[in-house]
Amino acid sequence: MLAYQEKPVKIIVPIKQVPETGNVKMDPQTGTMIRSGAAAVVNPLDLYAIEAALRLRERHGGSVTVVSMGPPAAIKAIREAIAMGCDGGVLVSDRKFAGSDTWATSYTLAAAIRWMGGSDLIVAGERATDGDTAQVGPGLAAWLDVPLATYVAHITHASEAGISVERLTEEGYQQVELALPALLTVVKEIATVRLPTLRGKKRARQTEVPLLTAADLDLDGARLGLKGSPTKVVKIARPKVARGGERVAVNGDPAAAVDALIAFLEQRQLVTGGRQ
Amino acid sequence: MSFIWTIAEQHDGELKAVSFELLARGRALADALDTRLASVLIGAEVSEAQLQELVVRGADEVYYIEDRRLAEFVCESWSNTLATLVRQYQPAVILAAATSTGRTLMPHLAVKLNAGLTADCTELAIEAGTDNLLQTRPAIGGNIMATIKTPDNRPQMATVRPRSTVPLPRDPQRAGKIIRVPADEAEVETRVRVLGCRTDAEDFVNLEEAEVVVAGGKGMKRAENFALLRDLAAQLDAMVGASRDAVDRGWIGYPHQIGLSGKTISPKLYIGAGISGSIQHLAGIKTAETIVSVNRDPDAPLHSIADFAIVGDLFEVVPELTRRLKALKAAET
Ligand SMILES: Cc1cc2nc3c(=O)[nH]c(=O)nc-3n(C[C@H](O)[C@H](O)[C@H](O)COP(=O)(O)OP(=O)(O)OC[C@H]3O[C@@H](n4cnc5c(N)ncnc54)[C@H](O)[C@@H]3O)c2cc1C
Numbered sequence: 001m002l003a004y005q006e007k008p009v010k011i012i013v014p015i016k017q018v019p020e021t022g023n024v025k026m027d028p029q030t031g032t033m034i035r036s037g038a039a040a041v042v043n044p045l046d047l048y049a050i051e052a053a054l055r056l057r058e059r060h061g062g063s064v065t066v067v068s069m070g071p072p073a074a075i076k077a078i079r080e081a082i083a084m085g086c087d088g089g090v091l092v093s094d095r096k097f098a099g100s101d102t103w104a105t106s107y108t109l110a111a112a113i114r115w116m117g118g119s120d121l122i123v124a125g126e127r128a129t130d131g132d133t134a135q136v137g138p139g140l141a142a143w144l145d146v147p148l149a150t151y152v153a154h155i156t157h158a159s160e161a162g163i164s165v166e167r168l169t170e171e172g173y174q175q176v177e178l179a180l181p182a183l184l185t186v187v188k189e190i191a192t193v194r195l196p197t198l199r200g201k202k203r204a205r206q207t208e209v210p211l212l213t214a215a216d217l218d219l220d221g222a223r224l225g226l227k228g229s230p231t232k233v234v235k236i237a238r239p240k241v242a243r244g245g246e247r248v249a250v251n252g253d254p255a256a257a258v259d260a261l262i263a264f265l266e267q268r269q270l271v272t273g274g275r276q
Numbered sequence: 277m278s279f280i281w282t283i284a285e286q287h288d289g290e291l292k293a294v295s296f297e298l299l300a301r302g303r304a305l306a307d308a309l310d311t312r313l314a315s316v317l318i319g320a321e322v323s324e325a326q327l328q329e330l331v332v333r334g335a336d337e338v339y340y341i342e343d344r345r346l347a348e349f350v351c352e353s354w355s356n357t358l359a360t361l362v363r364q365y366q367p368a369v370i371l372a373a374a375t376s377t378g379r380t381l382m383p384h385l386a387v388k389l390n391a392g393l394t395a396d397c398t399e400l401a402i403e404a405g406t407d408n409l410l411q412t413r414p415a416i417g418g419n420i421m422a423t424i425k426t427p428d429n430r431p432q433m434a435t436v437r438p439r440s441t442v443p444l445p446r447d448p449q450r451a452g453k454i455i456r457v458p459a460d461e462a463e464v465e466t467r468v469r470v471l472g473c474r475t476d477a478e479d480f481v482n483l484e485e486a487e488v489v490v491a492g493g494k495g496m497k498r499a500e501n502f503a504l505l506r507d508l509a510a511q512l513d514a515m516v517g518a519s520r521d522a523v524d525r526g527w528i529g530y531p532h533q534i535g536l537s538g539k540t541i542s543p544k545l546y547i548g549a550g551i552s553g554s555i556q557h558l559a560g561i562k563t564a565e566t567i568v569s570v571n572r573d574p575d576a577p578l579h580s581i582a583d584f585a586i587v588g589d590l591f592e593v594v595p596e597l598t599r600r601l602k603a604l605k606a607a608e609t
Pocket residue numbers: 013014015016017031032033043045046049067068069070100101102103105109123124125126127128129130131132133134135136137231233393394395413415416420422424
């Protein structure tokens with residue numbers, strides 16, 4: 001067989017900007033997040049997707065472009081990704097997109113990815129730390145009609161024809177091979193994330209980031225934003241977290257502390273290992 | 277028409293516990309709506325007895341899609357196959373488990389069906405008057421509970437957090453129909469090839485299924501000290517978990533990590549030793565039934581959300597606890 005030059009891979013990484021802390025406010029009327037206030041960062045789990053994509057580029061050549069849907073301020077997330085080494089990014093932003101659920105988000109992002117000319121590979125995060133659904137990645141694969149592997153912990157082989165990965169499942173690591181183009185969602189085990197470099201930060205400031213609005217994309221207006229979303233948040237409540245627990249201090253007598261714990265576990269019928 | 281479906285899960289022909297948990301959820305909804313409950317199972321070489329077990333645990337009907345090529349989970353082919361079945365029978369509600377399979381399959385299917393999907397629910401109810409499904413789920417690291425409904429689209433789809441409910445008791449007298457559905461040739465075609473499943477990975481755990489989890493953090497000081505937790509775990513039939521700091525130091529493998537960038541667990545009992553209780557760690561344990569904390573710092577945040585807190589040195593407390601449990605067991609037998 002003739003050796004052939006591998007075609008450089010074009011990789012797209014969808015990233016979400018999320019509030020930095022767990023302290024996010026909700027609009028009790030619409031059930032959507034109030035973004036102002038808390039500092040915003042790239043979804044921490046998307047950093048693993050960026051890292052995995054950059055490593056593939058290092059081995060196979062090609063490009064890594066991020067795409068983010070969000071308010072105009074989400075451009076900061078895109079610049080952070082470029083500072084880490086991504087080649088460029090696209091911001092998808094329009095008031096019409098506000099309040100999108102995962103169905104509408106993946107619909108809109110799929111249109112943006114088509115606008116970008118598609119890709120050989122899409123690498124998404126496992127889930128966003130705020131919405132926490134892990135649904136956008138699989139949804140995107142469905143809209144784009146590309147094969148999908150979620151919870152990818154290792155990429156074992158990649159070539160023009162396909163990519164072999166290991167998925168972290170409840171039973172072990174499922175090994176699958178996908179034809180390209182394909183979509184992966186990755187978990188933290190995939191790689192240790194690099195930090196942005198000074199040079200990268202400079203490049204990030206200089207890189208032009210195209211802004212796509214609803215008018216730029218081939219979209220059905222009825223499928224956008226809060227109105228176009230099948231799910232509606234109807235109530236937000238704070239769960240009770242305080243358990244009003246018992247407390248003992250060891251103070252030089254671990255046996256007494258353990259006595260108290262065992263009495264507590266017996267009372268809750270937990271000392272036999274919780275078996276029914 | 278209303279009609280409730282659950283997506284059962286099996287591994288190597290053996291039904292998983294979540295399949296029965298889903299039936300308990302589905303039964304309550306079906307009874308509230310006075311309608312039928314069906315369980316759908318995809319796979320190969322599942323015995324008649326296993327299919328019957330779904331009836332015994334609450335299903336009125338079982339749809340079994342059997343095909344050798346569907347034996348292993350591949351999103352594309354499973355989603356295609358299910359979409360056809362849903363279009364044919366038009367269930368009002370589809371519930372699946374919030375497992376690596378359910379959380380992959382359901383969003384893919386929801387797009388195909390133009391349906392809304394709520395993730396990782398811990399409560400489900402029927403809204404009086406509208407018969408809409410009220411789906412409640414923790415979000416933002418478990419800091420809020422959101423109730424979601426899908427008023428206009430059908431089916432209403434939800435994934436349900438494993439171990440958030442208990443299966444119904446077996447009722448061997450229950451009658452139900454088992455319907456075998458042939459898979460469509462075009463639909464089992466896929467661009468994904470399953471090469472195998474590596475189960476021999478050293479140090480692999482399935483924490484989400486654990487009834488008891490004993491977890492260690494940076495306070496464990498080094499990898500060898502996790503032996504103390506393994507000894508304790510052996511006495512409690514527990515699995516060993518860890519904080520991110522312990523995993524990142526290479527003391528234990530990533531499948532053990534609990535929290536925001538690891539696993540979310542709902543065991544009956546969680547014991548955290550040498551774990552401070554950062555919000556990111558707490559995100560993974562908020563639905564544990566009982567939380568025990570062992571930490572020498574009286575102000576450790578984990579202490580303040582624990583049901584039982586021991587302020588002290590874990591290197592004294594953990595071995596003592598193991599010793600006492602061992603003695604208890606010996607006394608029992
Ligand atoms: C409290 C609350 C509960 C919610 N529950 C649900 C629910 O149950 N079902 C539902 O459909 N919607 C729900 N939503 C809406 C949902 O959060 C939004 O649709 C959100 O835009 C995407 O979902 P996510 O944050 O869960 O992302 P995930 O699906 O968890 O994100 C997975 C990956 O997709 C990519 N991605 C996600 N969003 C973007 C983006 N905007 N731009 C680029 N890439 C992205 C990233 O790679 C990310 O790692 C909820 C919202 C709130 C506030």
